[in-house]
Amino acid sequence: MELPPVIAQWLAGRGWQLRRHQAQVAALVMGGEHVLLTADTGAGKTLAGFLPTLVDAAQGSLSDGLHTLYVSPLKALAHDVQRGLMTPVAEMGLDLRIEARTGDTSSERKAKQRSNPPHVLLTTPESLSLLLSYPESAEMFATLRTVVVDEIHALAASKRGDLLALSLARLQRLAPEMRRIGLSATLSDVEGFRRWLAPVGQQAALVEGEAGAPAQVSILLPQGERIPWSGHAASWAIPQILDLIRSHRTTLIFTNTRFLAEYTFGLLWEGNEENLPIGIHHGSLSTEARHKVEGAMAEGRLRALVCTASLDLGVDWGDIDLVVQMGAPKGSSRLLQRIGRANHRLDCPSKAVLVPGNRFEYLEALAAVAAVEAGTRDGEGLRAGSFDVLAQHVLGLACAGPFDGGALLEEVRLAAPYADLSAEAWSQVLGFVSTGGYALRAYDRFRRITHGRDGLWRLTHPDLARSHRLNAGIIVDADMVEVGFRNGRSLGRVEEEFAAQLTPGDTFRFAGLDLAVEGFREGTLLVKAAKRSAAIPSYNGARIPISSHLADRVRAILADQAGWRDFPQDVREWLAMQAKVSTVPAPDELLVESFPHKDRHYAVFYTFEGWPANQSLGMLLTRRMEVQGLAPLGFVANDYALAVWGLNPVESPQDLLSPDILVDEFVAWVENSYLLRRAFREASVISGLIERQMPGKRKTNRQVTFSSDLIYDVLRRYEPEHLLMQAAWADARQKMTDVDRVAQVLERAGRAVRHLRLSRVSPLAVPTLTMIGRESLPAGAADDALLVEAEDWAAVAMGGT
Structure with a gap:
C-alpha cells in the first residue's frame, strides 16, 4: 500500500520500511474487513494495529470524536502502548489525541473522556463495559472506526472474553462500519479465534507475519549442588541469577505468584552487594508503585525487575536483553510470551533462562524448551459464554x-x-x-x-x-486491606486473611520492603520500615496447572531412556533408580505404585494432568476409599502425581478409578464441598445479585459469603436449575475441578492401568510425598523447612533405610 508522505518520511528517517504483514493488515482494514494478525514477538504488531488510524490522521480524515479503541488485558500494557505511540505521533506532527482509561484513571479524567473523547482510547474490557453503561455511550461510540484487541489469546477463552465479545457486539451496533483487529503471537486455535473476533456469521481475515529469529532458551543448573527434590522457589539459583544480572543490560525475572515475586526479590536484594537497581512489580502493589517502576524500566534505570503475569503480555521495553523464568513455565504459549520481552525485535533472538525449582520442573523445562524450538502453541480452548x-x-x-x-x-x-x-x-x-x-x-x-x-x-x-x-x-478479589505509612503513602494491598493475623510489632515483607506493623487506622494497615522480616503475604489466586501439551512432552521425555544420558547426573541417577526399583510411566498408560512406609500404606497415581485435576481426583478417591474400608488418612497432589495414604493398602486401583465416579460421586462431592458455594458466590457478585461495594463502604468477604450462602441454600432447595446455579456448576466443572482432565485420567485408566506393589517408596514418588505438610506451613516459610523430611524419603527411595 502507498503510505501518506508524512508516515513514509518518518519511517525512512529511521531506516525502516513496512513489513509485509503490516501493510497487509492496513490494506484489509481500510478495505472494510476484520483482521486477525498472528506474528512473532517483535514483529511490529502494535504498529500494524494502529497503522489504519495513523493513515487516517495523516490524510486529515479524522473527525472530532473517538476514532480508535485499543483493548488490552493489562493496565500496564495500555499505559506502555500509550507511551510508545506518543513519540511517533508527535514526531510526525499528527493531530491525534491519545489517552488511557483503566482502573488507575481518575474519576475526573474519566468524566472528561465521556464528554470530550480523545481520538484514540486505550482501555481494558472492564473499563469498556462501564463506558457502555452511560447514556452518552451511543453518541460517544458513533464515530468509532477501529477496535484493536491486543493479546487476544489472553482474553477470549475467559469470562473477560465473554464481556469483551458482548461489548464488541454493542459497539458494532452503535458503529456499523467499525472494523476489528486482533493481535497475538501465541494462538493455538487460529480458526476458532478468527470466528471469535468477527461478528457471528463472519470470519476475520487471517494475516500471518514473518517468522522471527529463533529464541535462545537454556536451563540453569546448580553449581556443585543437586537439583532439589521438591519446592518451587529455586532459591539455590540466586547467586547465579545475580551473575546473569551483572552480565546483561536489563533482566526481567518472571515468577508464577506474587508470593514468589516478593520472596525472590528479597533473596536477590540480600545478595546484591553492589546495590544494583532491582525493582519488583505485581498486581497488588499500589498504582503509584507500579507506575514508578514501569517508568524506571522504560527509561532504562533498572538492571532487573522481578514480576508476575502483570507484565508478561506485550510490554515493550527495548533494553531488556534477558528473561529469567523462576520455576516451571506451565505452558509453551505463556513461556513464549515471557521470552518475547527480551530483545523485542523480529531479527534479534530473544534470550531466556529457565530455573527449575525441583526435578520434575527440570523435566518440564526440557519439555518447554522443545516446544519453543518446535514453535508449538498451547492454551485454553474457546468456550460457551457464561x-x-x-x-x-x-x-x-x-x-x-x-x-x-x-x-x-x-x-x-x-x-x-x-x-x-x-x-x-x-x-x-x-x-x-x-x-x-x-x-x-x-x-x-x-x-x-x-x-x-x-x-x-x-x-x-x-x-x-x-x-x-x-x-x-x-x-472477584478476596477482601483486601491497604498497606501504607502514616504519611499517607500507599504501598498496595494484602488479603484481609493475612492482615488479620498481624499485631503491632509483627514484621513482614511487601513491595520489596521489610515492614513492621504499627496498627490499623480506618481500614489501612499502618506500617513502618523494619530491619528484617520473615513473613511474606500469600494470595489465594488460582494455581496455574501444567498444560496438557507440556504434560504429554514430559511423559515422552520420561519414556525416552536413551535421552537420559544428557541429563544432569543427579537426575540420571534419580530416573535410573526409578527404572530399577519400579518402572517409568509410559505415555499411554496410568502408572500406580503402592508401598508401605512407617505403618501407613501409600499409593501414588502418575497422572500428569495438573494440580487442579489431581486435587479433585484426590478428594474423590479418598471418599471412595472410605466406602471400601481402606481408612484413608489424607492425600497430596502436584501437577504430575497424586499420592493417597491410609491404614489399609490399595489392592485394586481399577476399582477406585471406574468412570462412574464422575456421575453420582462427583456431583455429591461438589454439592457438599465449599467449591460450588464459592463458585456461586463469585457468580452472584459478577451477575450483580450481590453487591460488594456501596457508596463509601465495602462489604467484607464474610458479609458477602453469608448473603450468598443464604441464597444458595434457597435456590438449591427450591430452584436448582436457577441461572446462577448453572453458572456456578459451569465454573466448578471447568475452573475449580478441571473435570475434563479428571475424565482423561479415568479414560487412560480404562485402557491401561499398571499397578506395581513395591516394598518401599520409589524415587519418582519422592517429589510428591515431600509436599505432605507443606500446605499447613505459615506463609513465608522457605522451601528448606521440609528438607529433613525430603532427605528421609529420598534416602529410602535411593536404596537407604
Whole structure:
C-alpha cells in the first residue's frame, strides 16, 4: 500500500520500511474487513494495529470524536502502548489525541473522556463495559472506526472474553462500519479465534507475519549442588541469577505468584552487594508503585525487575536483553510470551533462562524448551459464554437506557460465545435481572429492571446505575486491606486473611520492603520500615496447572531412556533408580505404585494432568476409599502425581478409578464441598445479585459469603436449575475441578492401568510425598523447612533405610 508522505518520511528517517504483514493488515482494514494478525514477538504488531488510524490522521480524515479503541488485558500494557505511540505521533506532527482509561484513571479524567473523547482510547474490557453503561455511550461510540484487541489469546477463552465479545457486539451496533483487529503471537486455535473476533456469521481475515529469529532458551543448573527434590522457589539459583544480572543490560525475572515475586526479590536484594537497581512489580502493589517502576524500566534505570503475569503480555521495553523464568513455565504459549520481552525485535533472538525449582520442573523445562524450538502453541480452548457475565452486561445496557428484549437478543447472538443462546435461556437471563428468578421474585431488592407498556426494559430506579458501576467487573478479589505509612503513602494491598493475623510489632515483607506493623487506622494497615522480616503475604489466586501439551512432552521425555544420558547426573541417577526399583510411566498408560512406609500404606497415581485435576481426583478417591474400608488418612497432589495414604493398602486401583465416579460421586462431592458455594458466590457478585461495594463502604468477604450462602441454600432447595446455579456448576466443572482432565485420567485408566506393589517408596514418588505438610506451613516459610523430611524419603527411595 502507498503510505501518506508524512508516515513514509518518518519511517525512512529511521531506516525502516513496512513489513509485509503490516501493510497487509492496513490494506484489509481500510478495505472494510476484520483482521486477525498472528506474528512473532517483535514483529511490529502494535504498529500494524494502529497503522489504519495513523493513515487516517495523516490524510486529515479524522473527525472530532473517538476514532480508535485499543483493548488490552493489562493496565500496564495500555499505559506502555500509550507511551510508545506518543513519540511517533508527535514526531510526525499528527493531530491525534491519545489517552488511557483503566482502573488507575481518575474519576475526573474519566468524566472528561465521556464528554470530550480523545481520538484514540486505550482501555481494558472492564473499563469498556462501564463506558457502555452511560447514556452518552451511543453518541460517544458513533464515530468509532477501529477496535484493536491486543493479546487476544489472553482474553477470549475467559469470562473477560465473554464481556469483551458482548461489548464488541454493542459497539458494532452503535458503529456499523467499525472494523476489528486482533493481535497475538501465541494462538493455538487460529480458526476458532478468527470466528471469535468477527461478528457471528463472519470470519476475520487471517494475516500471518514473518517468522522471527529463533529464541535462545537454556536451563540453569546448580553449581556443585543437586537439583532439589521438591519446592518451587529455586532459591539455590540466586547467586547465579545475580551473575546473569551483572552480565546483561536489563533482566526481567518472571515468577508464577506474587508470593514468589516478593520472596525472590528479597533473596536477590540480600545478595546484591553492589546495590544494583532491582525493582519488583505485581498486581497488588499500589498504582503509584507500579507506575514508578514501569517508568524506571522504560527509561532504562533498572538492571532487573522481578514480576508476575502483570507484565508478561506485550510490554515493550527495548533494553531488556534477558528473561529469567523462576520455576516451571506451565505452558509453551505463556513461556513464549515471557521470552518475547527480551530483545523485542523480529531479527534479534530473544534470550531466556529457565530455573527449575525441583526435578520434575527440570523435566518440564526440557519439555518447554522443545516446544519453543518446535514453535508449538498451547492454551485454553474457546468456550460457551457464561450466564453471570451476560446478566451483568444486560444490567449495564439498561443503565445506558431502555432496550428492546428481542433486538438485544439478536445483538447478543452476534457475540461468538453466545451465538447458540436459546430463546429460553435468554428469557431466564431477563427474568433473573428483573426479579432474581422464581425463588427470589418476592424480594424487591432483586428487582433491577422492569418491562414497560411500551415493550421496553428499563431500570426500576435510577440509583441502580451508580450501584452497577461501583460493582461491575469480572475479577472477584478476596477482601483486601491497604498497606501504607502514616504519611499517607500507599504501598498496595494484602488479603484481609493475612492482615488479620498481624499485631503491632509483627514484621513482614511487601513491595520489596521489610515492614513492621504499627496498627490499623480506618481500614489501612499502618506500617513502618523494619530491619528484617520473615513473613511474606500469600494470595489465594488460582494455581496455574501444567498444560496438557507440556504434560504429554514430559511423559515422552520420561519414556525416552536413551535421552537420559544428557541429563544432569543427579537426575540420571534419580530416573535410573526409578527404572530399577519400579518402572517409568509410559505415555499411554496410568502408572500406580503402592508401598508401605512407617505403618501407613501409600499409593501414588502418575497422572500428569495438573494440580487442579489431581486435587479433585484426590478428594474423590479418598471418599471412595472410605466406602471400601481402606481408612484413608489424607492425600497430596502436584501437577504430575497424586499420592493417597491410609491404614489399609490399595489392592485394586481399577476399582477406585471406574468412570462412574464422575456421575453420582462427583456431583455429591461438589454439592457438599465449599467449591460450588464459592463458585456461586463469585457468580452472584459478577451477575450483580450481590453487591460488594456501596457508596463509601465495602462489604467484607464474610458479609458477602453469608448473603450468598443464604441464597444458595434457597435456590438449591427450591430452584436448582436457577441461572446462577448453572453458572456456578459451569465454573466448578471447568475452573475449580478441571473435570475434563479428571475424565482423561479415568479414560487412560480404562485402557491401561499398571499397578506395581513395591516394598518401599520409589524415587519418582519422592517429589510428591515431600509436599505432605507443606500446605499447613505459615506463609513465608522457605522451601528448606521440609528438607529433613525430603532427605528421609529420598534416602529410602535411593536404596537407604
